Amino acid sequence: MSPATPLFYDSREFTGKRVLVTGGTKGMGAAVVRRLMAGGATVATTARSALPEGQEPALFVQADIATREGVDRVVRAVTDDLGGLDILVHNAGGSTAPGGGALALDDEQWRHDLDLNLLAAVRFDRAFLPGMVAQRSGVILHVSSIQRRMPLFEAMLAYAAAKAALTTYSKGLAKEFGPQGVRINSIAPGYVETAAAHALVARLAAEAGTDEATARNGLMTSLGGIPIGRPGQPEEVAELVAFLVSDRAASIHGSETTIDGGTVPVV
Template sequence: MTLENGTRHLSGKRALVTGGSRGIGAAVVRRLLDAGAQVLATARSTTYPAPEGAAFVTADIRTEAGTRALATAARETLGGVDIVVHNAGGARANEGASAVTISDDEWQDALNLNLLAAVRLNSLLVPGMREQGSGAIVHISTAALLPPVPAFAHYQAAKAGLESYSRALAAELAPSGVRVNALGPGRTATPGGEETRRRWASDDTESGATSTPPLGREGRPDDIAAAVLFLASDEAGWITGTYFSVDGGEYPRN
């Protein structure tokens, strides 16, 4: 993506994108590359190649050791980080479709991937951003937090925690010039997402969600990536501590 005057407005910026090899993450990586950024993408495996032009490293960020290894790889590959997009996330639906029967292991896995991975990675990368006096962090949450879906209670709770953490971190880092925002994708066409959406719909009896989002279609990964690019860029230089819903109007929040 370029600005109207043809300049690549993220030239010289160094970006790290977790979950960056497919779906929304890959779209974010491509947008950042097109805008001139140097990008390191990460995923748990090499099953899906990262977009051409991006550096890639495998890391299991559900673990403390994995986040430390990724932070080290980011410093070695990029020389520092200006933009961090925490996109990796997800959880399996509880087989009993019950919030009560979600096991401790399921809860811990959801918390590790959707909340603690960002907390741990930020703790390792934020000092460098503070020292340079600038930076942008984007946490990918979900637009569907309010509909009660018992089978996904662990996922919704972890993402709600991520949003609350985002606001607290934004307040702390604002004086140092580092911005933090959260973004909630709605129903988006991504690899592997259809089964989750089917299970979500079967358990979501009182959500108020429509069969088709008000804008008439489900989202595309690039719809989400465009919003991430904006929040990561200097065009959003006076925006921090916010939550952006990118869902076609499907899940309004009061």
């Protein structure tokens, strides 16, 4: 399968829909942008780095959305260019925390991970929810993580805590705004082999003097194993996102869907 080709799609499904995908130039976000554009949506996206060559969303805003100023810049551009939103996919997230466990994380690192993984979503929702309420329709999807239930403490504890807060926030938001016509859900991906994840596999293989398959299996083992035997692919996550933000999922609200190949070992 070509990475630019969705598994299944109706090229008219999202016609007339105005969409913002945060963090939409790499990995899962880029796959989501491609998928929704293939379905006919008018898609805006944002990232800290410049737009990669070959990507052509309807609108791109270069901004650091871990800051209030960055979020405001994106909101102004989307409002001026699109006049509002029908679908908001908050995909941006991550962490640059050092290894060493919880005590290696200082206030600045905690603040950054909370700003990027939680407060950016809160700020975008606060900006675009009034318009969705006014039109009595809209969909918001937050990308959380299985780490909210299986935190990796070595370097990712602040990230995991922020994602746990994002899931709880999503549930509360859904209860408030569902009666006003806005559907709100979240998804929790596991190990997805984006280009960045593949680079990590390659680096681990080089450091250990082994091959990528062995390094990849080691990563999967560190998560407790992946029953399907492989990481997920960005296009698979994008297909789930497309379903959840579509009218096909009209009664799915206030839920979190896990896409992890069976990694989380609980019901």
